[in-house]
Amino acid sequence: MNMENESKGRAINLLQITDCHLTKDEASDLLGVVTRESLDAVLALVNSNIKNNVHAAPDFMVASGDIAQDASPQAYQYFRDQTKSLCEHSGWFSGNHDDTEAMLSSLADQSIFSKVYRFEHWQIILLDSSVKGSVHGLLQPNELKVLEKALVEAPNLHTLVCLHHHPLDIGSAWLDKIGLHNRDELFAILDRFDNVRGVLWGHIHQAWDSTRQGVPMMASPSTCIQFMPKSAGFAVENIAPGYRSLCLHADGQIDTAVYRAEDFQFNLDLKSTGY
Numbered sequence: 001m002n003m004e005n006e007s008k009g010r011a012i013n014l015l016q017i018t019d020c021h022l023t024k025d026e027a028s029d030l031l032g033v034v035t036r037e038s039l040d041a042v043l044a045l046v047n048s049n050i051k052n053n054v055h056a057a058p059d060f061m062v063a064s065g066d067i068a069q070d071a072s073p074q075a076y077q078y079f080r081d082q083t084k085s086l087c088e089h090s091g092w093f094s095g096n097h098d099d100t101e102a103m104l105s106s107l108a109d110q111s112i113f114s115k116v117y118r119f120e121h122w123q124i125i126l127l128d129s130s131v132k133g134s135v136h137g138l139l140q141p142n143e144l145k146v147l148e149k150a151l152v153e154a155p156n157l158h159t160l161v162c163l164h165h166h167p168l169d170i171g172s173a174w175l176d177k178i179g180l181h182n183r184d185e186l187f188a189i190l191d192r193f194d195n196v197r198g199v200l201w202g203h204i205h206q207a208w209d210s211t212r213q214g215v216p217m218m219a220s221p222s223t224c225i226q227f228m229p230k231s232a233g234f235a236v237e238n239i240a241p242g243y244r245s246l247c248l249h250a251d252g253q254i255d256t257a258v259y260r261a262e263d264f265q266f267n268l269d270l271k272s273t274g275y
Contacts (some may be wrong), residue, residue: 001114012119014160015046015058015086018202019066019222021097022072025178031204034103035224036071036078036256038241041264043082044224048241049259055245060117060124064202064220065095067103076249089121091117094130095164095203096137096178101104102267116150118157121250125150129180137180137203144185149210151193158252168210168217173232175204176251181240190215197252200244206237207244207269216254220244225268234274240264 015164028035050057063082068075084088091254092112094100104113117124126145139147151159167187179210180186188197191213200218205227209221221242228235242260249255 001111001116002178011250012122013059014124014246014248015057015061016064016202016220016244016246017042017083017223018220018243019062019095019143019205019224020079021066021069021224022075022078023068023070023152026078026182028069030069030224031272031275032267033224033241034266038261038266039079039082039223040263042241043086043259045259045261046068046086046267047246054259059089059119060240060246061090061257062124062126062162062200063090063092064162065093065130066097066202066222067095068099071095071097071099073102073106076103076115080107082121083154083206089117091124091162093127093128093162093164094128095234096130096135097130099165100128100130104180113183115146119157121252122160122257123150123154123157124160124162127161129163136178137163139163139180139184139186144189145158147186148189151189151195155193157195158197158248159195159269160198160200160246161196161246161255164201165203166201166208167199167217168212169236170204170208170219171230172204175227176233178185179203187212195252198254200246207242209256216256218244218246218256220258221260236268236272238263238268238270
């Protein structure tokens with residue numbers, strides 16, 4: 001999708017919302033956190049930060065998977081209803097708890113499922129790493145073809161690549177087993193192009209910022225529960241839900257920050273061994 005006119009001569013302000021785990025039941029919780037309430041708290045923080053000039057209003061929102069826990073139409077419609085006023089343009093893709101077909105059939109606006117969004121200086125590529133019936137991630141050949149084709153077609157555009165599963169080990173044994181299983185194929189493509197400026201993902205329910213060969217590697221907090229960093233087995237951390245904002249500058253630089261809804265009250269089940 002070409003949105004060059006939307007960004008003429010300026011930076012792109014991006015919002016990442018991820019791992020909401022919504023269900024059709026408005027009162028359902030995940031380990032003690034009511035997921036609709038936590039999403040609403042995060043979105044209220046987004047609006048407050050925009051109003052108070054903490055960051056700019058987003059030009060584009062990336063919904064980076066696990067939007068729903070039960071893949072219900074009601075969950076996807078709730079997410080759409082709650083986020084559509086944030087910005088005109090958004091792109092969604094599946095996580096391991098989503099159902100791509102259910103997501104597609106739930107919404108009338110199919111433009112949010114495009115793979116490539118192009119602005120004056122940037123392109124944002126959204127890849128589906130979900131594997132039906134599995135927790136780990138895999139980029140199927142057609143997704144890799146989408147990536148390579150977009151990079152070949154637009155060598156002069158700075159590029160941000162987004163997916164659900166983490167393509168790097170993060171030092172958490174249980175999570176690293178369920179990351180992207182064909183990461184070598186992903187990086188074999190990315191390493192051929194010098195216009196790749198960042199890789200962004202969800203899945204790990206925690207903030208992550210590092211670099212690989214000088215390229216920023218980023219992940220964001222969930223809008224519900226947070227996983228304990230560096231844990232060998234499943235563990236959660238009693239820390240507020242949040243989101244990430246990014247400013248994609250015309251020169252290819254990325255400014256980014258993570259924000260958390262610190263005022264949100266919840267009773268997390270810290271003894272849980274999974275969900």
